[in-house]
Every structure is written in structure tokens, then in C-alpha cells.
Amino acid sequence: xxxxxxxxxxxxxxxxxxxxxxxxxxxxxxxxxxxxxxxxxxxxxxxxxxxxxxxxxxxxxxxxxxxxxxxxxxxxxxxxxxxxxxxxxxxxxxxxxxxxxxxxxxxxxxxxxxxxxxxxxxxxxxxxxxxxxxxxxxxxxxxxxxxxxxxxxxxxxxxxxxxxxxxxxxxxxxxxxxxxxxxxxxxxxxxxxxxxxxxxxxxxxxxxxxxxxxxxxxxxxxxxxxxxxxxxxxxxxxxxxxxxxxxxxxxxxxxxxxxxxxxxxxxxxxxxxxxxxxxxxxxxxxxxxxxxxxxxxxxxxxxxxxxxxxxxxxxxxxxxxxxxxxxxxxxxxxxxxxxxxxxxxxxxxxxxxxxxxxxxxxxxxxxxxxxxxxxxxxxxxxxxxxxxxxxxxxxxx
Amino acid sequence: xxxxxxxxxxxxxxxxxxxxxxxxxxxxxxxxxxxxxxxxxxxxxxxxxxxxxxxxxxxxxxxxxxxxxxxxxxxxxxxxxxxxxxxxxxxxxxxxxxxxxxxxxxxxxxxxxxxxxxxxxxxxxxx
Numbered sequence: 001x002x003x004x005x006x007x008x009x010x011x012x013x014x015x016x017x018x019x020x021x022x023x024x025x026x027x028x029x030x031x032x033x034x035x036x037x038x039x040x041x042x043x044x045x046x047x048x049x050x051x052x053x054x055x056x057x058x059x060x061x062x063x064x065x066x067x068x069x070x071x072x073x074x075x076x077x078x079x080x081x082x083x084x085x086x087x088x089x090x091x092x093x094x095x096x097x098x099x100x101x102x103x104x105x106x107x108x109x110x111x112x113x114x115x116x117x118x119x120x121x122x123x124x125x126x127x128x129x130x131x132x133x134x135x136x137x138x139x140x141x142x143x144x145x146x147x148x149x150x151x152x153x154x155x156x157x158x159x160x161x162x163x164x165x166x167x168x169x170x171x172x173x174x175x176x177x178x179x180x181x182x183x184x185x186x187x188x189x190x191x192x193x194x195x196x197x198x199x200x201x202x203x204x205x206x207x208x209x210x211x212x213x214x215x216x217x218x219x220x221x222x223x224x225x226x227x228x229x230x231x232x233x234x235x236x237x238x239x240x241x242x243x244x245x246x247x248x249x250x251x252x253x254x255x256x257x258x259x260x261x262x263x264x265x266x267x268x269x270x271x272x273x274x275x276x277x278x279x280x281x282x283x284x285x286x287x288x289x290x291x292x293x294x295x296x297x298x299x300x301x302x303x304x305x306x307x308x309x310x311x312x313x314x315x316x317x318x319x320x321x322x323x324x325x326x327x328x329x330x331x332x333x334x335x336x337x338x339x340x341x342x343x344x345x346x347x348x349x350x351x352x353x354x355x356x357x358x359x360x361x362x363x364x365x366x367x368x369x370x371x372x373x374x375x376x377x378x379x380x381x382x383x384x385x386x387x388x389x390x391x392x393x394x395x396x397x
Numbered sequence: 398x399x400x401x402x403x404x405x406x407x408x409x410x411x412x413x414x415x416x417x418x419x420x421x422x423x424x425x426x427x428x429x430x431x432x433x434x435x436x437x438x439x440x441x442x443x444x445x446x447x448x449x450x451x452x453x454x455x456x457x458x459x460x461x462x463x464x465x466x467x468x469x470x471x472x473x474x475x476x477x478x479x480x481x482x483x484x485x486x487x488x489x490x491x492x493x494x495x496x497x498x499x500x501x502x503x504x505x506x507x508x509x510x511x512x513x514x515x516x517x518x519x520x521x522x523x524x
Contacts, residue, residue: 091406094406098406098408100412102409104410105410107409108415108477112479113479114472114479115424115427117424117480118423118479122416124414124416125414125421128414144405144406145406146407146408147407147408148405148408148412152412155451156413157412159417159459160412160417162417162513163417168416168421169420169421176451186412187408190412339503376466378472379466379469380432380466380468380469380472
């Protein structure tokens with residue numbers, strides 16, 4: 001009896017346990033399904049928001065690049081506008097400076113014998129520096145450079161550049177050379193050399209020398225400028241090389257408050273006229289060695305004799321002849337005659353100098369003090385330039 | 398500005414400015430190297446003359462053969478007289494040339510002084 005009760009109890013417990021297990025399993029299954037369902041749902045939501053995010057990000061990117069483009073365009077437009085305004089002003093200044101230089105030239109010749117000449121020379125120096133700055137600004141703004149219509153020896157081109165910087169007497173040109181630059185290259189090379197000389201002068205002590213030499217390397221002519229300055233570090237050198245190649249053209253607004261035109265200007269004209277400039281060398285004084293490398297298209301071997309040389313050589317020839325002539329005293333000493341040759345070769349106020357090839361006329365051997373005096377007077381006058389300030393005078397100088 | 402800036406500016410001034418030719422040297426005093434002062438190359442000048450600037454060399458070439466007046470040198474070189482005088486001063490400093498200065502002009506007697514003396518004499522001796 002007692003055992004039956006126990007059995008029944010156990011059966012009941014078992015049944016209950018089985019029921020509970022079944023119920024729990026069912027519940028568990030339901031929960032799992034629900035979980036999966038919600039997970040899938042969440043995943044889907046994540047996916048959509050992800051794509052939303054992606055879209056917005058792309059949009060943002062688009063907006064940003066659009067904005068950048070607009071900004072760049074605006075900057076370029078501003079740059080162009082600034083350049084256009086400056087270009088006009090700089091060209092005006094440039095032509096005014098050139099006009100003034102020509103004017104000063106003739107004034108210097110007019111008052112050549114007067115004490116005011118020394119002041120005129122100083123004014124001319126200041127003017128030459130201004131003309132260089134005006135040319136630099138004009139080049140930066142894309143205006144054309146001034147042009148010379150006559151070839152000139154590279155020595156004279158360097159001297160012309162020398163006159164365009166403040167402390168020009170620190171520059172010494174160590175060699176004279178007959179190699180000539182073609183007319184089209186004269187003005188740009190003079191400006192480039194002037195900027196390099198200015199750089200050399202500003203980055204060295206105020207009394208340190210600056211030496212210019214010329215060198216021919218294969219078919220190139222090099223103008224070498226050595227200074228005794230502080231030299232450049234690697235970063236400066238790299239920057240300078242970029243600017244001088246003309247690949248990098250800085251904006252006007254990037255030039256700073258005290259604009260450094262030098263290298264950008266050189267880079268622009270070097271590219272435009274086809275020569276190269278390098279400043280990475282070290283000079284023999286430990287400063288910078290700048291080299292302007294001119295390809296053979298820009299120079300010739302021809303000499304360009306100065307126009308005034310003709311009368312000089314004809315005098316010497318004539319004098320040599322008169323000394324070996326027959327004018328001798330009875331004791332065999334040469335007679336001191338009136339100067340013949342200078343008379344013949346001193347050009348009159350309007351006469352052009354004789355052609356260099358024309359030999360002096362052989363019959364000019366007699367004494368003629370009248371002509372001598374006349375020649376002396378003409379020489380004096382042309383020396384003083386009182387009345388011979390003809391346009392030819394300033395033109396052929 | 399007219400709108401034709403593309404036209405290239407033609408530079409007509411002389412390429413080498415005069416102050417570079419003189420290397421910034423000042424003018425000599427007025428009484429030095431007058432028009433009629435005579436100059437001639439020194440005996441041993443030929444060797445050093447090669448290192449001169451072309452303009453100084455031109456002056457040297459003119460005066461190698463004999464004395465020439467400053468005015469004539471200026472006339473032949475087509476340089477302003479003042480520039481020639483500066484070059485000559487430099488050349489004389491380097492003792493490359495001999496300079497023969499003109500005889501100084503006799504000074505004019507002060508007219509007032511003479512008349513005052515005359516006046517005095519008249520007063521003293523009665524004319």
C-alpha cells in the first residue's frame with residue numbers, strides 16, 4: 001500500500017518533470033526563433049543606415065570638392081585680376097623708367113663737362129634700380145620684357161646688370177670676352193644676372209666681393225657669379241631649384257610683405273627665353289655659386305666692336321706713318337709737326353665717323369696749323385658737348 | 398593705360414650705364430684735368446693696360462703715341478668730358494699716364510683795388 005503510493009508519487013513527479021521539460025524546450029525554441037528574427041531585423045536596419053551613411057559621406061565629399069573648386073577658381077580669378085591691374089601699372093612704370101633712362105643718358109652727355117654730372121650719375125643709378133624692380137613686377141604679371149635691338153658682348157651685358165643693383169662696386173667682372181649675346185637675349189639675361197647679383201649682394205656682408213667670370217662648356221656659355229655670403233641649406237636649395245626651373249610659379253600673394261621677386265622672375269624669363277640658372281653650387285669663398293647657362297642659340301662667337309673704335313685705330317695708323325715719314329731736321333731728329341691725323345679723324349659736329357676700313361688719305365702730310373686749331377676746337381666742343389648734342393651722339397653710344 | 402601692353406618696350410638707352418664705367422668714382426676737382434691738360438701713357442703702362450676696362454683701355458690706346466689734350470680724348474672716345482676726367486684720374490692714380498697741366502692763367506687784378514690805389518695816389522700827389 002505504502003509502496004503503491006510511492007510509485008504513484010514518482011510517476012506523478014516524472015510526468016510533471018516531463019511536462020516541464022517539454023514546456024521549457026518549446027519556450028526555448030520560441031525564444032531562439034524570436035532572437036533570430038530580431039537579429040535579422042537589426043542587421044537589416046544596420047545595413048540601411050550604413051548605406052545612408054555612405055551616401056551622405058559621398059555627398060559631403062562632393063560638396064567639399066565643389067567648394068574647393070569654387071575657392072580655387074575664386075583665388076585664381078583674384079590672382080588674374082591682381083595681375084591684370086598690376087601688369088598695367090608695372091608696364092607703365094617700366095616704360096616710364098626706360099624713358100627716363102634714355103632722357104638721363106642724353107642729359108649726362110649734354111652736361112658731361114659740368115660738375116652736375118656726378119649727381120646725374122647717382123640719379124641714373126637710382127633710376128636703374130627702379131627700372132629693374134619695375135621689370136621684375138611686369139614679368140611676374142606676365143607682361144613682356146623690354147627688348148634691345150642690338151647684340152652686345154656678354155661682358156657689357158653683365159656690366160649693364162651690375163648697374164642695376166645698389167652696391168654695384170662690389171661686383172668685379174674678372175674677364176673681358178668678345179663673345180656676344182644675340183639682341184633678343186640681351187635684356188632678359190641682363191635682368192636675370194642683375195637679380196642674381198642683387199641676391200649675392202644682399203646675402204653677404206656689405207663689403208664682401210662678388211666675382212663674375214665666364215666659362216665655355218661644350219656649346220654653352222656660362223656666366224658664373226661667386227659670392228662670399230652665408231650659403232644656403234638643403235631646403236633653400238631645393239626651393240630655389242624649383243623656382244628657377246620655372247616649374248613652380250608662386251602666386252603674387254605668396255611672395256610676402258617684402259616680396260622676393262628674384263628667383264620667380266629668373267625662373268619665368270629663363271623658361272621663356274630658353275636658358276638655365278643654377279644656384280646649388282658652392283663658391284670658392286664658401287658662399288653661393290650661381291651659374292647662368294646660355295645655350296648656343298643665344299650667343300655667337302662674333303665680336304661686336306664698339307662703334308667708336310674706328311677713329312681711334314685710324315689715328316694710331318696715321319701717327320705711325322707720320323713718324324716714319326720724311327719730316328726730319330738736318331740733324332736727323334724727327335720734326336715736331338702739327339698733329340695731322342687727329343685733325344682728319346675728329347668728326348665734325350654732324351659728320352659721321354669714317355668707315356673703319358677706309359685708309360687715311362695719303363696726301364695729308366703737310367703742316368697746317370689752321371686746320372689743327374680748327375680740329376682742336378672741334379675736339380674741345382665735342383668733348384664738352386656744348387653744341388654737338390645731336391641725336392646721333394646719344395644713339396651710337 | 399591703353400590696352401595694348403603686349404607690344405614690347407624697346408630699350409634705347411645705352412646698355413652700360415656711365416656710372417658703371419667710372420665704377421662710382423667721384424669727379425676730380427675742377428682744376429684737375431682741364432680741357433687743355435695734356436696726357437700721355439707712361440713708359441711701362443702697356444703691360445698693365447690689358448686689365449683695364451674697355452673704356453679706360455680706349456683712352457690708353459689714344460695716348461700711347463704722344464701727348465693728347467683731355468678735350469681731344471673726350472672727343473675721340475665719344476664719352477662725356479666728366480667721365481673721361483674720372484677715368485684719367487684713375488689712370489694717373491695707377492701711374493699709367495703722365496699728365497702735363499696747362500700753365501695757370503694769370504690772375505686778373507682787382508679793378509676796385511687798382512682804382513683805389515689810383516685814387517690814393519691822386520689824393521697824395523694831386524693830379
